[in-house]
Amino acid sequence: MLFKYESITNTGEKKSGQVEASSKDSAIATLQRRDLIISSIKEEEQKNGVLGSSFFEKKIKMKDVVIMSRQISTLFEAQVSALKAFHLLASNTENPSLVKVLSNISTNIESGMSISEALSRHPKAFSLFYINMVKAGEESGKLTQTFSYLAEYLDRQYQLTSKTKNALIYPAFVIGVFFVVMLLMLLFIVPRLATIIKDSGQVLPMSTKLVFMASDMVINYGLYLLVGFVLFVIYIYRLTQSTSGLKYLDRLKLSIPVLKNIYIKLYLSRIADNLDTLLSSGVTIIRAMELTSVIVGNRVYEDIIKDATEKIKGGNSLSIAFSGSSDIPAIMVGMIHVGEETGSLGSILKTLGRFYGREVNEAVDTMVSLIEPAMIVGLGLGVGLLLTSVLMPIYNIAGGI
Secondary structure: OEEEEEEEOOOOOEEEEEEEOOOHHHHHHHHHHOOOEEEEEEEOOOOOOOOOHHHHOOOOOHHHHHHHHHHHHHHHHOOOOHHHHHHHHHHOOOOHHHHHHHHHHHHHHHOOOOHHHHHOOOOOOOOHHHHHHHHHHHHHOOHHHHHHHHHHHHHHHHHHHHHHHHHHHHHHHHHHHHHHHHHHHHHHHHHHHHHHHHHOOOOOOHHHHHHHHHHHHHHHHHHHHHHHHHHHHHHHHHHHOOHHHHHHHHHHHOOOOOHHHHHHHHHHHHHHHHHHHHHHOOOOHHHHHHHHHHHOOOHHHHHHHHHHHHHHHOOOOHHHHHHOOOOOOHHHHHHHHHHHHHOOHHHHHHHHHHHHHHHHHHHHHHHHHHHHHHHHHHHHHHHHHHHHHHHHHHHHHHHHO
């Protein structure tokens, strides 16, 4: 709960602000530990909904969390206490949403919570993976190294994911503009030219007839096409709301000819990278597998990891647990087996994570280099076919005058 307070310091200065606590008594105790004399305190009403303040709040991006993790690691290395570290970060962060989260975390730490427990109160900012990593760092006494691992891991995942997404933004934008232009031509330009061409009485080529048919369909059945498109979007949305639908879409990602290799390598990179980061922080193999299944980002691989986890609980090694799945490459299973035999599993997982990460980067770069020329040729052919189909009959009319 959030409480708004007014107080007086030991020097007589008036001070007001907000404090988050589980109860009013807890909030008062927290403020008293700051040597504040409370004059008034009341629970703050939290606004939600479309018109509430949360709608307009700036989101906390992964990049913000990466920078925060690096700063915390640096402050801990400098022997700065956790409470002071979060206070410093809250006063030197530009994102107002993150400032609010960091302020609440420092307040919770001051009231006696552990760092992982304070982080867990903000699931929108910190994932289950992040929270459990911090908890493992607290238990093992390697909190500084844990935040350093988290910063490096999140930075790699951020770069990998953002590069994959950004590679598709430009083609999607150009193709979208192309369809809008074609739609406008079929709605407004082609019908006027069609009247002139049809009145000329000449024999029309098949391409021209197809263009006229497409124009008539858009004009006469445009509303039905729009309704069909909306229903299709609703169907896709409903698919994403069900477990079976999400699994179908995730399986579809792994079957698209060009994109499947990128997606597979992306998920393999996440699996290896997550396991390496968790095991390096002292997390047990079973807990590491459970956390990896949650954040891998694909239901197919989530099921694979869950099945492998059950096999490990039954006494099997990681390589044997993964060997039963056709979606885990044999080379990955073999390298994990070597790592288990030589006692260097962490090093092997790190190598695999970097290897598949480079593979994704190279595949994305190759895809981008091929998309642009293919897109230019495809759009050129589409526009050329439309213009030729319409203009050639007009030239014939002009030649016959």
